[in-house]
Amino acid sequence: MEVTTEQFKRCDLVRVTGRIDSNTSPQLSKALESILEQGRFKIVLDMSGVDFISSAGLRVLISTQKTCKKWNRGELVLAGVPQRIKDVMDLAGFVPLFRFYDTAVEAVGSL
Numbered sequence: 001m002e003v004t005t006e007q008f009k010r011c012d013l014v015r016v017t018g019r020i021d022s023n024t025s026p027q028l029s030k031a032l033e034s035i036l037e038q039g040r041f042k043i044v045l046d047m048s049g050v051d052f053i054s055s056a057g058l059r060v061l062i063s064t065q066k067t068c069k070k071w072n073r074g075e076l077v078l079a080g081v082p083q084r085i086k087d088v089m090d091l092a093g094f095v096p097l098f099r100f101y102d103t104a105v106e107a108v109g110s111l
Contacts, residue, residue: 001016001017001018001019001020001024001027001028001032002016002017002018002049003015003016003027003028005031005034005035007040008108009020010042010111011040011042011043011044011074011111012035012040012042012043012044012106013043013044013046013074013104013108013110014028014031014032014035014043014044014045015046015049015104016028016045016046016047016049016050016090017049017050018049018050018051018052019050019051019052019053019055019074020050020053020054020056020060021052021053021054021056021061022054024057025054025057025059025060026058028057028060029060029063029064029110032060032064032076035066035104036064038069040074040075041067041068041073041075042068042075042111043068043074043075043077044066044076044078044079044101044104044107044108044111045061045077045078045079046080046104046107047053047078047079047080047081047082047085048079048081048082048103049080050081050082050085051082052085053085053088058088058089058092058094060090061076061078061094061098062091062094062097063096064076065098072089074111075099075111076098077098077099077100077101077107077110077111078098078100078101078107079100079101079102079103079104079106079107080097080101080102080103080104081100086100
């Protein structure tokens with residue numbers, strides 16, 4: 001898995017490629033936590049390059065969303081989520097917890 005972050009004026013863009021599983025989710029968690037520690041709570045997660053997400057990866061997303069939304073500071077929005085990963089999130093009941101966008105550009109524009 002590869003994680004890259006890009007800071008914009010109003011939000012941060014995190015691009016993830018590869019598999020998000022129990023081995024790689026700590027790496028994603030660390031990248032997201034470093035953004036949160038800077039006091040930046042509007043995050044776009046570009047998942048267009050992700051081909052698998054495990055329950056450990058879903059836990060990272062939920063935890064980050066919880067922290068971002070605390071005291072209405074911001075939120076984590078998802079961009080370019082492949083259909084089969086969206087289906088997994090729907091099955092787990094996580095779809096209502098996030099806003100989904102087709103592209104990272106749309107997601108960044110929404111924040």
